[in-house]
Amino acid sequence: MEFHVITLFPEMFAALDAGLIGRARNQGLISVTAHNLRDHGLGNYRQVDDAPYGGGSGMVMRPEPIAAALDAVVAERSGLVKIMMTPQGAPFSQAAARELAMADGLVLIAGRYEGFDERVRALVDREISLGDYVLSGGELPAMVVIEAVARLVPGVLGNPASLAEESFGASELLEYPQYTRPEEFRGMRVPEVLLSGDHGKIRAWRESEARRRTARRRPDLAAAARKT
Ligand code: 9D3
Numbered sequence: 001m002e003f004h005v006i007t008l009f010p011e012m013f014a015a016l017d018a019g020l021i022g023r024a025r026n027q028g029l030i031s032v033t034a035h036n037l038r039d040h041g042l043g044n045y046r047q048v049d050d051a052p053y054g055g056g057s058g059m060v061m062r063p064e065p066i067a068a069a070l071d072a073v074v075a076e077r078s079g080l081v082k083i084m085m086t087p088q089g090a091p092f093s094q095a096a097a098r099e100l101a102m103a104d105g106l107v108l109i110a111g112r113y114e115g116f117d118e119r120v121r122a123l124v125d126r127e128i129s130l131g132d133y134v135l136s137g138g139e140l141p142a143m144v145v146i147e148a149v150a151r152l153v154p155g156v157l158g159n160p161a162s163l164a165e166e167s168f169g170a171s172e173l174l175e176y177p178q179y180t181r182p183e184e185f186r187g188m189r190v191p192e193v194l195l196s197g198d199h200g201k202i203r204a205w206r207e208s209e210a211r212r213r214t215a216r217r218r219p220d221l222a223a224a225a226r227k228t
Helices: 010-017 019-026 063-074 094-100 118-123 139-150 160-165 199-217 219-226
Strands: 002-007 031-036 080-091 105-110 126-129
Touching: 002 010, 002 063, 002 139, 010 019, 010 031, 010 139, 019 031, 019 139, 031 063, 063 080, 063 105, 063 118, 080 094, 080 118, 080 139, 094 139, 105 139, 126 139, 199 219
Parallel strands: 002 031, 002 105, 080 105, 080 126
Antiparallel strands: none
């Protein structure tokens, strides 16, 4: 699967050289290419932004450089889903990641400044937000989307059992508490049931802990899980 990003800060995407995503790229399972929006900037100053019509503070991303960058990426490629990263987009979710993983590739547009010229919306297939908090641009959100989607590409996760287990959706429970060695750490002991070797009892304990924890911490998920 191909991931393309249109950004003023292509160097930020070096973060995706590391870890699972880096390995998947080296194996040729996915590719990640950051395209510098400045290369499509206007005039001698390669301008990509301008003052808002009607006045107001801050600068707005002009549509032409984004259109030119999108055209350059999409040329001679098919099956790419075009996505704008914006605080006004649909909240990102595991369900959205699953949908996007069916595409041949994604083109993510990461903005800076106060936002995009409204007409950029006409150039994309969808708009995604990471959630209701203020960031400085769309680069980190774009990386989050790439990581979440790339993990769903066959072969990227070494261990497909972990993929089967993590069917995280609107109607799933939080994870049960996990322990490893030592049996006692700073006076805190591993629950006796996990040392018992009774796999039926262990399964029941994990399920009830997952329910209890979800009810306390995520009543929204607990309500959704009750309906299934
Ligand atoms: C503080 C500025 N805001 C009010 C004028 C508007 C605003 C503009 C641009 C707020 C954030 C941004 C930059 N953010 C993104 O490009 C972004 C984002 C985010 O800030 N939060 C969650 N998801 C996303 S996706 C892209």
